[in-house]
Amino acid sequence: MAVIRRLPKYYRLLSALERKDTTRISSHELSEKLGFTASQIRQDLNVFGGFGQQGYGYRVSDLKREIGSILGLDSNLSMILVGAGNLGKALINHFPFWQSGFDLIGIFDVSEKVIGTTLGGIEVFSGAVLEDFCRTKKPEAAILALPTEFVQKSAEQLYGLGVKGFWNFTDGDINVPGACIEDIRLVESLMTFRFMMSRAK
Amino acid sequence: MAVIRRLPKYYRLLSALERKDTTRISSHELSEKLGFTASQIRQDLNVFGGFGQQGYGYRVSDLKREIGSILGLDSNLSMILVGAGNLGKALINHFPFWQSGFDLIGIFDVSEKVIGTTLGGIEVFSGAVLEDFCRTKKPEAAILALPTEFVQKSAEQLYGLGVKGFWNFTDGDINVPGACIEDIRLVESLMTFRFMMSRAK
Numbered sequence: 525m526a527v528i529r530r531l532p533k534y535y536r537l538l539s540a541l542e543r544k545d546t547t548r549i550s551s552h553e554l555s556e557k558l559g560f561t562a563s564q565i566r567q568d569l570n571v572f573g574g575f576g577q578q579g580y581g582y583r584v585s586d587l588k589r590e591i592g593s594i595l596g597l598d599s600n601l602s603m604i605l606v607g608a609g610n611l612g613k614a615l616i617n618h619f620p621f622w623q624s625g626f627d628l629i630g631i632f633d634v635s636e637k638v639i640g641t642t643l644g645g646i647e648v649f650s651g652a653v654l655e656d657f658c659r660t661k662k663p664e665a666a667i668l669a670l671p672t673e674f675v676q677k678s679a680e681q682l683y684g685l686g687v688k689g690f691w692n693f694t695d696g697d698i699n700v701p702g703a704c705i706e707d708i709r710l711v712e713s714l715m716t717f718r719f720m721m722s723r724a725k
Numbered sequence: 726m727a728v729i730r731r732l733p734k735y736y737r738l739l740s741a742l743e744r745k746d747t748t749r750i751s752s753h754e755l756s757e758k759l760g761f762t763a764s765q766i767r768q769d770l771n772v773f774g775g776f777g778q779q780g781y782g783y784r785v786s787d788l789k790r791e792i793g794s795i796l797g798l799d800s801n802l803s804m805i806l807v808g809a810g811n812l813g814k815a816l817i818n819h820f821p822f823w824q825s826g827f828d829l830i831g832i833f834d835v836s837e838k839v840i841g842t843t844l845g846g847i848e849v850f851s852g853a854v855l856e857d858f859c860r861t862k863k864p865e866a867a868i869l870a871l872p873t874e875f876v877q878k879s880a881e882q883l884y885g886l887g888v889k890g891f892w893n894f895t896d897g898d899i900n901v902p903g904a905c906i907e908d909i910r911l912v913e914s915l916m917t918f919r920f921m922m923s924r925a926k
Contacts, residue, residue: 528917528920528921529913529917531916531917531920532910532912532913532916532917533913535916536896536912536913594920595916595919595920595923596919596920596922596923597916597919601919601922609815609819610811610814610815610818610819611815611819613811613815614810614811614812614814614815615911617811618810618811618812619911619912619915620912621915624912624915624916624919625915625916625919626915626919664922665918665922688922688925689918689921689922689925691914691915691918695737704918704921704922704925706914706915706917706918706921708909708911708914709733710816710820710909711733711737711820711821711825712730712733712734712737713892713907713909714820714822714825714826714827714892714907715732715733715736715796715798715825715826716729716730716732716733716907717866717890717892717905717907718796718797718798718802718825718826718827719729719732719795719796719797720729720890720905720907721797721802721865721866721889721890721905722796722797724889724890724905
């Protein structure tokens, strides 16, 4: 799992290098830029099958493509957004979903204020049509950006409708056996930051 | 560091228990609810000085107050938001800053569209007055929700003005020796999620 958390960091750096037309990079240079040890980097990249040649470093575009393929970025999954409040809107308007392995195909909310409006080119539907939508469009994942108290019930319902993964922005825990869950814990992050700042003084 | 990342989870659970008027909880019950082992929990809570009595469990409100105090939640630091786009707005409108150890005292942006408007009761100022603001109000931390390409320069400037910590929402790395940095890595999280979904199929 720790390797997996590092792969997007490699991918991000390699994308930046590719934009600068850098063609090759050594594990030592990767180490300097990422803050992992060079031996850690060689070990990580060996896990997925010996990229790079001794003494020649890695070819940036090949390595980026390989890591992208391992991450699944070469074939997108369909995803819906549940909750089109400020946070949901922020994600839709700023976030490079399609570059991160997902195609956003639907947005749902319960507020009459946003239902029928368009966000990022996608119409916001009423939660009342979520079930029909899932049965016909079969989204594979959902972003949960709704109020915390609804997150467990919403995840259970969606899982029953075939949505197998949840990117959870609420402060609540999702307990759905079999589901794939990735949490963004903003409150916990801010509290950890608060603690670090006390200790740094 | 791993203990510190767990403390906010304890705090969150204890707050929920307190709201339900639960007065005592055993390490076994904490274990069930948090998914950490009971021995891990006893070890964590011993690090900060022996809460709980053998056989009696922990007093919820005492433990919550102690952990809150360790995290620094009993005395707030002043914080500014740099970047009042959708993400910045989402944070201002939804996020319980003051419960997480921070008081938001200023918002800055460069867009004429938002300068002069009010978000969460706070006026949005032009980036041009940031320096003056920092010299007089002395904010201790900043949320960076501006475009990635400006994050390093902005952090350097703010650190020079006495802002010692950054809650970074951009995809960029901040390299400011001495600064306290907490990153929210949305793209990396989504790529990791994409990977987990491939493997779960």
